[in-house]
Amino acid sequence: xxxxxxxxxxxxxxxxxxxxxxxxxxxxxxxxxxxxxxxxxxxxxxxxxxxxxxxxxxxxxxxxxxxxxxxxxxxxxxxxxxxxxxxxxxxxxxxxxxxxxxxxxxxxxxxxxxxxxxxxxxxxxxxxxxxxxxxxxxxxxxxxxxxxxxxxxxxxxxxxxxxxxxxxxxxxxxxxxxxxxxxxxxxxxxxxxxxxxxxxxxxxxxxxxxxxxxxxxxxxxxxxxxxxxxxxxxxxxxxxxxxxxxxxxxxxxxxxxxxxxxxxxxxxxxxxxxxxxxxxxxxxxxxxxxxxxxxxxxxxxxxxxxxxxxxxxxxxxxxxxxxxxxxxxxxxxxxxxxxxxxxxxxxxxxxxxxxxxxxxxxxxxxxxxxxxxxxxxxxxxxxxxxxxxxxxxxxxxxxxxxxxxxxxxxxxxxxxxxxxxxxxxxxxxxxxxxxxxxxxxxxxxxxxxxxxxxxxxxxxxxxxxxxxxxxxxxxxxxxxxxxxxxxxxxxxxx
Ligand SMILES: *Cc1c(COP(=O)(O)O)cnc(C)c1O
Numbered sequence: 001x002x003x004x005x006x007x008x009x010x011x012x013x014x015x016x017x018x019x020x021x022x023x024x025x026x027x028x029x030x031x032x033x034x035x036x037x038x039x040x041x042x043x044x045x046x047x048x049x050x051x052x053x054x055x056x057x058x059x060x061x062x063x064x065x066x067x068x069x070x071x072x073x074x075x076x077x078x079x080x081x082x083x084x085x086x087x088x089x090x091x092x093x094x095x096x097x098x099x100x101x102x103x104x105x106x107x108x109x110x111x112x113x114x115x116x117x118x119x120x121x122x123x124x125x126x127x128x129x130x131x132x133x134x135x136x137x138x139x140x141x142x143x144x145x146x147x148x149x150x151x152x153x154x155x156x157x158x159x160x161x162x163x164x165x166x167x168x169x170x171x172x173x174x175x176x177x178x179x180x181x182x183x184x185x186x187x188x189x190x191x192x193x194x195x196x197x198x199x200x201x202x203x204x205x206x207x208x209x210x211x212x213x214x215x216x217x218x219x220x221x222x223x224x225x226x227x228x229x230x231x232x233x234x235x236x237x238x239x240x241x242x243x244x245x246x247x248x249x250x251x252x253x254x255x256x257x258x259x260x261x262x263x264x265x266x267x268x269x270x271x272x273x274x275x276x277x278x279x280x281x282x283x284x285x286x287x288x289x290x291x292x293x294x295x296x297x298x299x300x301x302x303x304x305x306x307x308x309x310x311x312x313x314x315x316x317x318x319x320x321x322x323x324x325x326x327x328x329x330x331x332x333x334x335x336x337x338x339x340x341x342x343x344x345x346x347x348x349x350x351x352x353x354x355x356x357x358x359x360x361x362x363x364x365x366x367x368x369x370x371x372x373x374x375x376x377x378x379x380x381x382x383x384x385x386x387x388x389x390x391x392x393x394x395x396x397x398x399x400x401x402x403x404x405x406x407x408x409x410x411x412x413x414x415x416x417x418x419x420x421x422x423x424x425x426x427x428x429x430x431x432x433x434x435x436x437x438x439x440x441x442x443x444x445x446x447x448x449x450x451x452x453x454x455x456x457x458x459x460x461x462x463x464x465x466x467x468x469x470x471x472x473x474x475x476x477x478x479x480x481x482x483x484x485x486x487x488x489x490x491x492x493x494x
Contacts, residue, residue: 017044060413061397063271067418076317084316091116102256114283120240121160123266123282128164131198133291153201154184155402176404186218205242210367219259234263243267248335263289279318341368345415351428368415380438388434
């Protein structure tokens with residue numbers, strides 16, 4: 001009797017996923033499999049594959065939130081089955097709070113309006129579209145041609161502006177950068193404005209260096225130009241990353257609706273709004289800034305619902321999570337977190353400067369990130385440092401700067417809430433280790449073929465000639481190689 005019981009028990013144990021047929025063949029990739037599999041096996045298989053992705057917490061390439069409080073995680077799970085279209089309270093409350101934070105004028109006839117989006121990209125599509133329609137309507141009314149709209153930005157804009165321009169057929173006029181100056185120059189921007197300009201887009205927190213563009217000066221110069229020309233070219237502020245930094249750390253800085261020409265602002269809830277990926281916001285100064293014919297009214301869900309988004313259904317947990325963060329942290333809480341991020345950025349910046357190897361390009365004021373380049377890249381490059389850091393689990397992107405500053409290659413570390421003091425110390429330690437290792441490689445080997453320029457590879461040079469090139473020449477060649485292998489705005493920077 002005892003023996004039979006034991007056998008049937010061990011039979012049961014053989015139902016381990018790893019002993020089953022499900023792990024003996026490769027996984028279906030192209031067709032839905034004919035049969036089903038047990039839920040445990042499906043879970044195990046998917047979960048195992050996910051292990052191969054980098055650890056999001058160590059991904060220093062992204063601004064996007066990777067940690068929230070367990071209570072909020074719970075709220076998110078509790079509402080995972082709730083559709084955004086069935087919810088009208090929370091988005092509005094969040095929009096109100098954000099509009100207030102950005103100093104939207106509230107008078108009798110002035111009320112800011114806004115919507116929640118999937119992120120700043122969708123927010124920017126909507127804001128851009130509103131500008132385009134307003135401009136077109138005005139040109140039509142004046143009997144003037146309205147088929148060549150353009151938008152003026154810095155060459156440092158995030159890829160979503162290029163998408164907007166291409167998808168919605170607006171010419172993107174980029175103000176070129178220069179070495180040592182990595183944001184849009186307001187004077188040059190205003191010079192590029194013409195009667196077909198639907199708006200000038202300024203960035204609060206350049207993706208590349210975290211630097212704030214001078215929106216106040218832009219507002220001044222553009223006001224003057226508008227007065228001289230009779231146009232009314234407006235400003236949009238892309239505050240994807242800086243929208244939740246500036247109000248807490250630099251309340252005196254005027255970049256928002258305090259400036260009359262600023263008609264709309266976008267911000268990513270999933271960046272310093274401290275919510276997981278999937279939420280952004282766009283706020284318009286007043287109802288007049290959002291053409292009524294872009295707003296659809298639906299009533300089949302039970303009440304009149306105005307909608308102006310590219311998508312209809314989507315999850316609602318991110319919006320609930322945003323509301324949670326607003327009431328949980330309050331102004332004080334956000335301020336504390338942002339101060340902490342700045343402190344960790346300072347620690348990292350100082351540690352990097354101390355090595356003597358790096359030049360820090362990011363500014364003290366701006367979004368908490370550290371962008372830095374190698375003072376001497378004749379022996380090895382920032383791309384090699386980035387690759388070597390992966391061995392320790394760190395994801396630190398390296399990229400070249402946009403036009404007219406393209407010979408500068410940098411590494412960038414974004415400081416998020418969950419990047420603690422001790423992680424910053426650990427990263428510094430690992431960077432020093434990597435630099436020391438690269439230093440010790442013989443000069444010839446340290447310039448690996450992967451980092452030689454294509455020309456050099458073709459010429460098959462191995463006489464060390466390229467080592468004698470000037471520092472500047474080498475730097476230019478390395479950067480041009482990397483531009484060829486990675487399209488300028490498709491790097492892992494987001
Ligand atoms: C991240 C970012 C975007 C895109 O935002 P998503 O929320 O990722 O769609 C646009 N502009 C700037 C300046 C950004 O930093």
